[in-house]
Amino acid sequence: MNFFRLKNIVFLVVLLTSCTIIRKAPANKPFLYSNSITLVGGKFNKLERQAVLQRLNNSLDDSSRVKVKDAFFVIHTIKRPTAYDTAFSRISAMNMQASMYHLGYYNATASFTQDTSGKKVKVKYTVIAGNPTLIDTFSYKLRKPDLQNIVQKNKDEAIIIKNNPITKTAVLAEINRLVDTFRNNGYYKFTAAELRMRGDTSIAALTTISDDPFEQLRLLNEAQQQRDSPTIKLQMVLITPEDTTKLNKYYINKIYILSDYRPKDELYDTINITQTKTRNFIVRYHERLFKNSLFARNITLRSGEVFRQDAYVSTINNLSKLGVWQSVNIRIVENFDEPNKIDLVIELLVAKKFSYVNSLEASYATSNTSSTLGANLFGISTNFSLKNKNIGKEAISMTHALRAGIELNNRNNKNTNNPINSNELSYSNNILIPRLLLSRNLIRKLKLNNGETFINSNVGYNNRLNLFSLQSVNLNAGYATNLRNGARFTFSPINTQFSYLYNQSDSFKTIINNNPFLRYSYNTSFTIGIASSYTSIFRNTYHPLSESKERSFKINFEESGLTLGAIPFAEKFKRKYAKVDVEYKYNVNKKKTAFVYRAFVGVGVPIGSQDTTLPFFKQYFGGGSNSMRGWPVRGIGLGSQKLIPNIPNQITFNDRTGDMQFETNAEFRHEIARIVPDLITLKGAVFVDIGNIWNIKNSRADGSFDPAQFKFKNFYKELGLSAGYGLRFDFSYLILRTDFSFRFKRPESSDINNGWKAPPIGFNDAFKKIFSKQFRQWRYENFNFTIGINYPF
Incomplete structure (x- = not known):
């Protein structure tokens, strides 16, 4: 194979060969070069043994540590190594023995030997664990x-x-x-x-x-x-x-609420202070900014009851998450007139009622084609949002968000003189009520914790020049609550969306007619039904013999036309379907590295006899910075469907959306260097993405073989696989991410070697193929570069 040409083997050898550089070593003195630790015995499984070895490594005395900086996996630098002293190795061995003692290995012993045959001293520690007590x-x-x-x-x-x-x-x-x-x-x-x-x-x-x-x-x-x-x-x-x-048992006497507390306020001030009493609280305020009912719902402490720390903590959490106070503090004041009784003073520092966010986004996409949608495109959009945090003095928040964007052709196009490729404008309104608008009896019967009620709405306009215009309206309303097991459940009894497709050009109609798999995706659609989701996160309890792990599981369900949608209304445009998707994430975190795994499966089944696919705004897609990073957004699939050929002077439309998606991703993240201490850290990640999208039903009118339809026998052949390396610039408050990814398995070529195609790139042409204009076609077929904010999953 061309991929294994001699020059490529040399290229790989250079990448995999590592070296260690010593800088500023002590003159004419032996210095510490390396440490190794051997753990003998002990009742540990493989994971526990690795954790114990890491624990022993952390027991090394500071003067017995070898500080190595890694660059790009292959270059290791030891800067200012310490002059070797056996006293520090002896201290390290004692620390290791004490560390084993804390694990219950009271008879453990630790010893060391050192190789001082040269200036580079190598120390070997041996820890004999014995049996645990x-x-x-x-x-x-x-x-x-x-x-x-x-x-x-x-x-x-x-x-x-x-x-x-x-x-x-x-x-x-x-x-x-x-x-x-x-x-x-x-x-x-x-x-x-x-x-x-x-x-x-x-x-x-x-x-x-x-x-x-x-x-x-x-x-x-x-x-x-x-x-x-x-x-x-x-x-x-x-x-x-x-x-x-x-050793005394205390009861709550009085609860004072300083609802708009100011740092110089005293509890018994009377100037400019108004005081009201309820059955459980004494509320004091400068201005009446909040209703008493807000406190009654969120304060779990009660006058006359035994003091409970969990109620104390839950009260702080409940008040803090409302977002209307900058800080929440509860002081405990002993009542010396009444022994074993305490007063609680809740100090609430008010936050600003209004907040706004303004951001600017930019994107750049390249293609090998010269058509309108295939041209090099530059997109820019602005987002503005305004949030009112305290409507009706009940901590009800309302967010207004406006988004406007435009996509430009940045090179001459034979099909149009218009520099604008597409534009969009949308407005959304999100209301969050910090309680469940349900009857108390129903909440009690369902054993629900206090939650939120949400009402989200959006209207949008999108115009893709020379193709179509699209208007959309959606409304989503429901409830969210935390369950007793720590999971979060969301239920939307109202979940509706209407999308109106119009101004379809002759070119777009031709594309639809020539590509049956697009025929049912792009049309005017109306959906109405219910939706729900369940999310649970499992974090391991701290244990010295285990890694820091986190698992999360999420399942979403929605339907249209089966519940509310069964009511006769807009039957001409109504779409019927059921849709379920499941996501699983698994993280293993260490001090400077992390392994992250994600698996996602989604299936949507169109139910209406006239529907072959889901509405396009409900379909799945792959590619981009948070999905299959070897492909651009909506660039992979469907199944083994070939890309629409590029015909000169005609518009090409290669957006890919489907009714089913399978995707799995894995990343090994590691720290490279601290560029600016406590501000910017450079990190890297090796990643692999596997997946694709399909349709459930056959979209061919004659029922012939449809490469876009899912068939289990073709599942493996039609999976795409990309792998690459990414850099992450961690600014503490956000992460700027760049990912370079190659396609090693391409679904559209599954008829040849099951789609496996190692990118033909070698040491002598790597930079040309990645950056030169003459290899634009090669990059389009084999390589993708993405920019993202924060981690992909």
Whole structure:
């Protein structure tokens, strides 16, 4: 194959060959060049062993660390290596042994050897883990009956479990659990300092005296077994504090709400302050900016009840997420006139009522064709939004957003003298009400947490010159709530959209007639029905033997014509369909690297007898900066459908949308260098994208083979695959992303070698093919460059 020509092999060898550069090493002194750590024994699986090795590496003393900077995977630089000193290696070994102790390996040992045959010193650490110390028994002895009763009622939630290894993390987690439990039962001053974990690891053979030789043999045998499988008896005890009020149970006396708090305000000020009382609160304000009902719905603390930390935290969260206060603070004031009672002062610093955002976006697309849609295009758009955060003194927000854009031809076009290729204008209005507009009985029966009600509407106009004009109106209204398991559920009983397609040019009609798979996608359509979504995120609890992981799962459903759409109305344009898509994400995060995986499957089934596809504004598409990055937006698919050929002096229309999509993406992200400390960090990512889009039904009038239709037997052959490398400029508040991607498997060529086509690029022509004008056709078929904001998924 041409791809494996000698020059390409040389090119790959250069890329894969790495070197290490030493800069400013100590003169005439041996210096630390590398560290290696070997972990022997221990009861770890593969992932846990990797995590322990990382933990041991973090135990190295600062003077025993080798600071290496990597550039483009192949160049490694050690700058100012430290002069080697065995004392620091000895300290590192002691740190490693202590680290293993915290994991429950009380008999672990750590040693080191060093290779000092040259100036580059290589240190090898060996950690022998042995067997972990297991928990034999665990009990509580708190000496205060009220506290003892509380822990006994919640002992099933204990983190310390019999026969599990004893670890420092588990002990601290159990102490924190008990502190939270006590604070949720009125002991708001209780801290971790009042608890202590005690352990007993005595061996009976060392403390028991017996004249019976058989008894001595039995005890010695048990002692040996315990050394091989050590155990420990644990007991949580109460330490009496100097301040004995920490062990007192507190009740809420009064709750003060300073609704428009100013930093110099005092609780009992009377100048320019108005005060009103409700059953649970005392509200004080300079101006009446909020209704009392807003506080009643979002403050879970109640006068006369036992103080609960979870209610304290939920109150802060509920008030903060409303967005009408710049800061939320709750002070606890002890009431010395009434022992064991406290007052709560909620200080709310008001945020600005109005906010606006103005942004400018630009895009650039190239093509090998000379037609109107194939020309080099430059697009620019502006977005302006204005948000009112407090309508009706109920923290109801309303956002007005205006978008205007234009796309220009930046080179001469034989089909038109008009420099404008397309333009668009749209207005959207989004209303968010911070409560569920449902009856209390229904909320109670459904066991819903408090949520939001939303009403979103949009009107838009788009004109693609020499093709068509499009007007659209949509309305989406419903509810969103967080479920008890932490998942988020959204339900839209009203989900409707009307798109009116008109001013279709003769050229566009010809394209539609010549390409049946487009025939049913582009027309006037009206949809009305319901929609819902369910999203859950699973984050692993912190454990020293695991990586930081996050999994998320999201499923969306919508339909048209089956519920509200069953009512006779606009039957001529009404479209009937059901649509479901599922997305799964999995992240493994380390300090400077991350592995991210995403899988997406979406299927929409047209139900109406006259409908072959979904309405085009409900169809799936691939390509662009957040999808199949080897293709431009709407550039991949359908199935193995060939691209519409470019006919001189005729308009080419290659937009690809379908009723079904499969896509999976993977990225390995890593940090390259800190360009400006604490401001700009350069990062990189190696990525792979696999997927395509299809139609569900055959769009051919004669029923003949349709390459755009999904067939399971052709699934593998019709998958596209692209891979590449991207740079990320992390500005902390946003990420500017550039991705270079090659198409290694092209669906439109699935009849030849199943579509596999390694891009013919070598060391001597790489820059020409990526940047030269003469290779525009090659780039169009093999290569894509995208610019994006933030991570793609």
